[in-house]
Amino acid sequence: MNLGREISLNKKIIGPIFGCLLLQLMGCGDDSLRVFGTIERDRLTLTAPVGELITQVNVVEGQQVKEGEVLLRLDATSANARLAQRQAELEQAKAKLAEALTGARLEDIEKAKAALDGANASVKEALQSFERTKRLFVTKVLSQADLDTARAARDTSLAKQAEAQQSLRLLENGTRSEQLEQAKAAVAAASASVALEQKALTDLSLVAARDGIVDTLPWRVGDRIAAGTQLIGLLASANPYARVYLPATWLDRVKTGDSVNIRVDGRETPIVGTVRNIRSQPAYTPFYALNERDRARLMYLTDIDIAAEGQDLPTGMAVEVELP
Secondary structure, eight states, X not given: OHHHHHHHHHHHHHHHHHHHHHHHHTTTTXXXXXXXXXXXXXXXXXXXXXXXXXXXXXXXXXXXXXXXXXXXXXXXXXXXXXXXXXXXXXXXXXXXXXXXXXXXXXXXXXXXXXXHHHHHHHHHHHHHHHHHHHHHHHTTSSOHHHHHHHHHHHHHHHHHHHHHHHHHHHHHHOOOHHHHHHHHHHHHHHHHHHHHHHHHHHHTEEEOSSSEEEEEOOOOTTOEEOTTOEEEEEEESSOOEEEEEEEGGGTTTOOTXXXXXXXXXXOSSOEEEEEEEEOSSOSSSOGGGSOHHHHTTOEEEEEEEEOGGGTTOOTTOEEEEEEO
């Protein structure tokens, strides 16, 4: 009997104490929920555009860098050679276009005229020779072979005369519109190739896209890396956010855009945060593989933007978020 009374008395004493502790863990009896998380920042990854040798490293891990600052350089010997080749091709295409636009030189036209005059004289001589041969053939002085030779010479001179006329006409009329379009297209293609090589050359100098801190730097000068290799990892300095896991039972109470209080060790006043995003898929086990009881334990990854007074919080710091 005494033992039963002692157990009953202990239940009366321990029960309220345990209940009070449980309420404190859930928010000291109020209707708020506290979840824990860490301070995060956007991570920027700089990768190698091509497989080349590292020739220069300007930063060290932990260093603060500014937007546009050159962090690392790769060997540009091959890129410079390709750019020079493309620039030469562009100059060649421009020269051909200029020639097409200008048309034939005066000297070429005069040369074609002289060739036509020579062809005309040859035609005149061949016609006269053919007529003489024809008369002598009728009088039986010359043979059929002589007549055929004179006729062939006449036809050849007439063909050369036509060729000279067409050559002169071609020079006087200038370049066809289709040829001009082809020349312009060749210049445009060469210009695009130069732009691509210039971009490839610029990409060999890795620069910071935003203000940040060098987080990882696994390579050194002299290392030869493959294309796509991560060279530098940066943490953005601005716009930190708290990353927490929201219980599934609170999805209907916390929405994107809600304001929350973020508790930081060492600061009495909470920092205001705004819920930026709640993932649509739960972390860990998918909900359809769980029963009703286990689904209540699902956690949804949630990002919370931090107000101006919390911009100096270090990455990775543990925080406590009071949900409404």
